[in-house]
Amino acid sequence: MEKKMLFPQTGALIHGGDYNPEQWLDRPDILEEDVRLMKKAGMNSATLGVFSWSVLEPREGEFHFEWLEEIVDRLYQNGIYTVLATPSGARPAWLDEAYPEAMRVNRQGMREHHGGRHNHCMTSPKYREKVTVIDRKLAERLGSHPGVIMYHISNEFGGECFCPLCIQRFQEYLAEKYDHDIDKLNAAWWTAFWSHRYNRFDQIEPPFASGENSVMGLNLEWKRFTTWNTNDFMKHEISVLRSVTPDVPVTANFMRLFGGLDYRKMAPELDVVSWDNYPLFHNDWETFAETMCETAFQHAVMRSLKRGTPFMMMESAPGLVNWQPVNKVKRPGVHRLACLQAVAGGSDTVQYFQWRKGRGSFEQFHGAVVDHIGTDDTRVFREVAQVGELLKKIAPVAGTLVQPRAALLFDWDNRWAIEDVKALAQATKKYEETCIDIWKSFFRLGVDMDVVGSDEDLSAYDVVVAPMLYLLQPGTAGNLKAFVERGGQLLATYFTGYVNADQLCYLGGFPGDGLKDLFGIISEEIDSLYPSDRNGIQMTDGTKWEVKEYAEILQVQDAQILGRYTDDFYGGSAAVTCKNHGRGNAYYVAARTAGEQMLPLFEKMLADGGIPVRKLPGGVEYHVRSGEEGRYEFYLNCTGEEQTVSDVKGKDLVTDTEVQGTLTLQRYGAAVVKTA
Structure with missing residues (x-):
């Protein structure tokens, strides 16, 4: 079975994360130190530009790519590749001031103000025009750089817009779907109930908070439309990049089993599926093993969106996060185990948000590889560096697949x-x-x-x-x-x-x-x-x-x-x-x-069905990846106690030892056994 290498340039699993050097342009000493620390942590990738629009284009038509190119150059010279993001996930203030139609209208019918993110109108021609300009310049300047291995489209797509432009587009979408026959729509939606019949497509509004919410067909089609419109926006961005650099693969980071978008409709447009993994570790309503098991399910969802190729864990927290109801610190050994679980489930990457903690704003206390102390002398940094070493040991797994029956x-x-x-x-x-x-x-x-x-x-x-x-x-x-x-x-x-x-x-x-x-x-x-x-x-x-x-x-x-x-x-x-x-x-x-x-x-x-059962001690996970060079069995101990697994034979890549029968796993321990 042929390997499906995501990044043949590296010949390895990717270890990296979101890097925001634009926040530190006034500190060249920190930018220099970042490269040294990335190498020490075993990082071979960094994601750049996710929220850089206001620095790349501080005023409309005024572009500054020199700082970004300098960072990409420096990383590449030190063996670190770049996943280059389009900056459309958050807009600069000048854009909303000049083109207020780019701001969404909420379910209550009110135009939202500038701020936050995930809040742009996917339909707005002006917003698409401005995105086209910045994406094209980005691709022309850096898309052919030997250090750029992938485009990252926007960030965590989500949300809906009820503005007049979206309403009109929704009406056009419905007319197309129902062959411009309003009677066909009325029959499909059973609108004779409560006398909700429509005479024309332009009478139809989306389900506003104070509007029509009792027609099940309308509610479902609005959700389908939101996915369709978001997908159309994403395809627009991709087409701009491919018109300049057709050979650079693209991805977009999804969010677990997200309820707002049908990811199956979006995955075919991407070369690789990626997602952001933030489990509620150490909560008080389930065991740690149960949290891990549900996370394994989420990996399976992402893996299945594009079968036949590995996926990417685009984001994860190297420590805690700052937005969960209770922000618990990862216990020692959990980070390593969670990273291995992603690989076991089919990911060829372990990536983080974020590389270095910022000094201010919403995510200043979100976990990072480098804390505010700014050194490698932290538990989190040491555990990330251990993962870097571990990923090198299990590098032969890259390109293999999980193939359930x-x-x-x-x-x-x-x-x-x-x-x-x-x-x-x-x-x-x-x-x-x-x-x-x-x-x-x-x-x-x-x-x-x-x-x-x-x-x-x-x-x-x-x-x-x-x-x-x-x-x-x-x-x-x-x-x-x-x-x-x-x-x-x-x-x-x-x-x-x-x-x-x-x-x-x-x-x-x-x-x-x-x-x-x-x-x-x-x-x-x-x-x-x-x-x-x-x-x-x-x-x-x-x-x-x-x-x-x-x-x-x-x-x-x-x-x-x-x-x-x-x-x-x-x-x-x-x-x-x-x-x-x-x-x-x-x-x-x-x-x-x-x-x-x-x-x-x-x-x-x-x-x-002829599928063998592999019964294991409670809390021990079993995964299999296989490819042309062999079969790899992953054993993950998601408990706080030592566990033993019988009938295991092969070479454990983690310890570089042969296993002949009984495998012993320490607390939060793991093994990757090549069996064939």
Whole structure:
């Protein structure tokens, strides 16, 4: 299997972070010291220019790139490459003064003032014009520099704008989508309800806080439009850069399982997916191992956005952050473990925000490699330098891939629809939490899962789980049927197949679009449970599952019943079913129950799918990356106690020793074992 090297110039994993030399131009001594310290920390990359617009162009049409070019030169001369950012994430004051249309209008209909970031109108022609100018000059001046290995587009895209320009563009977007036929839109949105019918597309407004919020189709299309418009803006920036330097790859930093944008629509425009990783380490509601496990899920989301290539952990905190509810210091050893987890999950980079703490403003106390003391004599610096050494030891991993044979379906459209629907119990819908809980359960069996869309190609997988697939895309039902018919093991849950892509309910029984035949059941009713309600499922294998929050009442057509409800008026009726299709099986779990309780069912699915289970001590993670030069097994001890793992054979790149049977992991310890 061919390696997918992100940066062949380096031949290694990238170790770097956001560097803001424009804040220190009056301190050349500090800029010189930065290079020395970067080399000591084992850094081979720096991200420049993310928020530099007001220094690059202090007044409209007056450009100063000499300082930036000098920094890029100095870094390159010292073996440090540059990820060069476009500065569109925050605007200079002169731009908002001259072109107020660049400032967003909020959901209340008020024009926002200058300040902050992530607050520009994506539609504004003037803003796009000014971005075009600065991006082109940036590319012309530095894009061909041998030290520049990538463009970083803007920063953490997000937010929505309700200005007249965006309203008009939304109306044009809808007209195009519905073939300029207002009757088609009215039918899709069911606007006869409450007499909400539209006569023309220019009558439609987005869902203002004081406006129309009761048309589910409108609410969903506004979210889709916001993604479409943001993606269009991002593509515009990319096109400017590629017109000058077509061979420099591009990325944009995403933010976890962000609710405001459908990242699957944006990822195809990027050469590499990157994201900003800030777990709530050492919180008081879960164990450290659970926090790590959820972070592993987030890595899987990003990895799956662009399968077949490594991703980038663009930002992480080398110490604490300054914006969480409680800003805890990372305990000794946690930084090293978290960095290794990113690589284990498929990242070819470990990058930080930020390199050096600033003296003032919002992020002056956000963690950095270099603290205000300005030296290498800190615990954080020493731990970062240790990571630099570790990344050199495991450099052969660069370009290898994580290639799971199991997948979890997660759709942004489905998420938005579930959030908006007036059904179930408003406080316990928990779509994301349900997906993560199931993903974690497979992960505890030593089985990594990709996180993919319901309309994506499933041919690489043998086991697929689709929790709460309430909204079906046009190709979803056919995709799932084909997966099962070729021998796949599929599991769906309650609240599956209720509405189509326009959020119109299916007629003829849920799950709709033919899925009731795939699963051999019809969902007749769905019961929402109070916390005080009690029910359970008695499985045919003798185990009993606790039911909480939701329970569907099923009509069984031709499926095998694997579990029945124990209580209430539907006690004794089917709760877990399976319908066989040749070598494939379609399981349906009609009630919410903890993923941990479903482990025996998951193990059976994995066995039938030919996927081995790797049971490990609690709190120990297992990841695999593979490529043309071999297979690498990562073992991460996310507990405060020594752990031993049996049946491990190969060379541990971390300690440069052979392992023959038993692997011992110290507190927060890790191993990267080349097994083939």
